[in-house]
Amino acid sequence: MATQAAQASTIAVATGHLKAIEGHLAQQVATALANLDHLKEHKHLILKSQGGSHLHAAGTPLTAIHNKENQEGTDGPEDLPSKLAALEKALVDRDLLLLRQNEDIASLEDQLARAQLNPARRDSANQRTATERDLIPAVNVPANLDAPMPATMELARDQIVLLRKALQNSQDDTRQAENSRIESEAALQSAVKELQSELTEQQQMWWRLEADCRNLQNLLAQANHEKRMLINQLLDLKGSIRVICRVRPMMSSDALTAATSSSSILEIPSPDTVILAPDRTERIVYDFDRVIGPSEGQEEVFNEAKGLVDSVAEGYNVCMLFFGPTGSGKTYTMAGRPGDLGMAANALAHLFRLAREVDSKQQVRVSASILEIHNEQINDLLLAQNQQQPKLEIKEGSAGVEVPGLTIKPMAGMQEAEAIMQRGRAARGRGGPEEATRSHLVLTIYVTCTHRSTEATSSGKLHLVDLAGSERLAKGAVTSERTKEVQAVHKSLTVLGDVIQAIQQKSSHVPFRNSKLTRLLEDSIGFNSRTMVVLTCSPASEDASETRSTLEFGLKARKPEGLTRQGSTSPKRHFLKALRSTNE
Numbered sequence: 001m002a003t004q005a006a007q008a009s010t011i012a013v014a015t016g017h018l019k020a021i022e023g024h025l026a027q028q029v030a031t032a033l034a035n036l037d038h039l040k041e042h043k044h045l046i047l048k049s050q051g052g053s054h055l056h057a058a059g060t061p062l063t064a065i066h067n068k069e070n071q072e073g074t075d076g077p078e079d080l081p082s083k084l085a086a087l088e089k090a091l092v093d094r095d096l097l098l099l100r101q102n103e104d105i106a107s108l109e110d111q112l113a114r115a116q117l118n119p120a121r122r123d124s125a126n127q128r129t130a131t132e133r134d135l136i137p138a139v140n141v142p143a144n145l146d147a148p149m150p151a152t153m154e155l156a157r158d159q160i161v162l163l164r165k166a167l168q169n170s171q172d173d174t175r176q177a178e179n180s181r182i183e184s185e186a187a188l189q190s191a192v193k194e195l196q197s198e199l200t201e202q203q204q205m206w207w208r209l210e211a212d213c214r215n216l217q218n219l220l221a222q223a224n225h226e227k228r229m230l231i232n233q234l235l236d237l238k239g240s241i242r243v244i245c246r247v248r249p250m251m252s253s254d255a256l257t258a259a260t261s262s263s264s265i266l267e268i269p270s271p272d273t274v275i276l277a278p279d280r281t282e283r284i285v286y287d288f289d290r291v292i293g294p295s296e297g298q299e300e301v302f303n304e305a306k307g308l309v310d311s312v313a314e315g316y317n318v319c320m321l322f323f324g325p326t327g328s329g330k331t332y333t334m335a336g337r338p339g340d341l342g343m344a345a346n347a348l349a350h351l352f353r354l355a356r357e358v359d360s361k362q363q364v365r366v367s368a369s370i371l372e373i374h375n376e377q378i379n380d381l382l383l384a385q386n387q388q389q390p391k392l393e394i395k396e397g398s399a400g401v402e403v404p405g406l407t408i409k410p411m412a413g414m415q416e417a418e419a420i421m422q423r424g425r426a427a428r429g430r431g432g433p434e435e436a437t438r439s440h441l442v443l444t445i446y447v448t449c450t451h452r453s454t455e456a457t458s459s460g461k462l463h464l465v466d467l468a469g470s471e472r473l474a475k476g477a478v479t480s481e482r483t484k485e486v487q488a489v490h491k492s493l494t495v496l497g498d499v500i501q502a503i504q505q506k507s508s509h510v511p512f513r514n515s516k517l518t519r520l521l522e523d524s525i526g527f528n529s530r531t532m533v534v535l536t537c538s539p540a541s542e543d544a545s546e547t548r549s550t551l552e553f554g555l556k557a558r559k560p561e562g563l564t565r566q567g568s569t570s571p572k573r574h575f576l577k578a579l580r581s582t583n584e
């Protein structure tokens, strides 16, 4: 803008000076014309005084006459014609010069006017390069207008030429700038169009993907629903009580004497059969829902229970009973060890996974309590260490069997769950390991699902019961206190067997109230609930008797048609023997 203003002011100054020059020239012409008139009059007077005979002297140079006049009229009258002629020529020259200047000025003014009227040109002047701007010098008109006219005129003409060139450049620049603006605008418009079409395409693709995703989610939900229905049907077909048997590996602690064999007394010919061969004369075959061998891990055990854990999230009550003599692997199978998750941790992890999967539709809350039943007394294992153990009783509440006052801890994830289970284990161990083996530990996981839109709620619970060792009294040192403990354990295990048998036989009376344990599990065994008995067996020959008792207990728990198939001993005899051994 500054350059443009400077240029306009330069042009204005030049125009002013040119107008001044024009005025000056006009004044000189007027003077010359006056001189001419004067001379003409003078000549006329001379001719008049000399008569018509002297008229031929009119060809004398005017300058000479003029010079003579300047010499105070000393020249003779014969020089006047030549002076007049010279003056006339000078006048013609000046007229011509003036005419050219007028033309230049008119053209310059015209260009100036056009340049001022066209804002696009004015703006484009800003884009002129430095080199081009240098082509326009400042118009320096001599301050003294009396200086010789040709030099002033020449300078003015040069400046006009330069200004014209500058104007031309400016016009070229404007045109170029306009062209490039049009080109850029077109390119920009086409890029915008391209982006818009790309955006539309992507939006359409996104909508398609969203729709696909919704369809897949619906299909998945439907498939999951169908899967659960099939699992439920399968579970119903298998009966409400499933029995699986887990045979632990041989341990270095298993006594190997000359009287016993170092080889396992248990054979697993198929995934649902275990053969007890305590000696060469006897082979008893037991069929269960599944037999898990020594080489199989915790994962395989959990796979058998996954369907049951799913049904807890659907509102079923489920009970898993870990039954076997001390050292057979009940605690290992239920609780696991660090880095080797047992059934409880696997079930919790599965429930938290389910909760995450259904999170958009349902809110799933998981909580847990841990208690032990020792000498028919219930102890809360989640009490703070300094808290007094309250007297806890089992009641029938609106939501089923309850233990009012029992600590129930909410759990948001596995970290919290691990900490709670660890706390329960530590509390159980406070009475010493001996006491722990003579008490039942019950970990109960409560699952509540609330539908986010309908607010319909379903609740289920999963009892995991690490039963007291099922071995007979004769095995350890006998004190009156220990006798009392063992009798309490045996009584509760016998009642448990009776309850299971009554359920399997669809008996009208089920003796749930005969022990604290069965009373606690009343709404979670049989009928509208699901139960899994996990028999844990030692393969060591020195544990043959306990292993047999355990397998016989399993027989009790299974449906009547699933008992032993072959061997030298009748199933019925084994069954009665199992009952007797549990009651001893």
Ligand SMILES: Nc1ncnc2c1ncn2[C@@H]1O[C@H](COP(=O)(O)OP(=O)(O)OP(=O)(O)O)[C@@H](O)[C@H]1O
Binding pocket: 247, 248, 249, 251, 294, 324, 325, 326, 327, 328, 329, 330, 331, 332, 333, 436, 437, 468, 469, 536
């Ligand atoms: N399937 C298995 N694989 C590897 N080790 C096992 C297995 N089962 C049990 N064990 C190991 O055998 C030992 C005894 O197991 P565990 O303590 O679980 O027996 P238990 O039946 O719970 O005995 P108690 O009644 O005294 O609690 C433990 O060291 C355990 O790690």
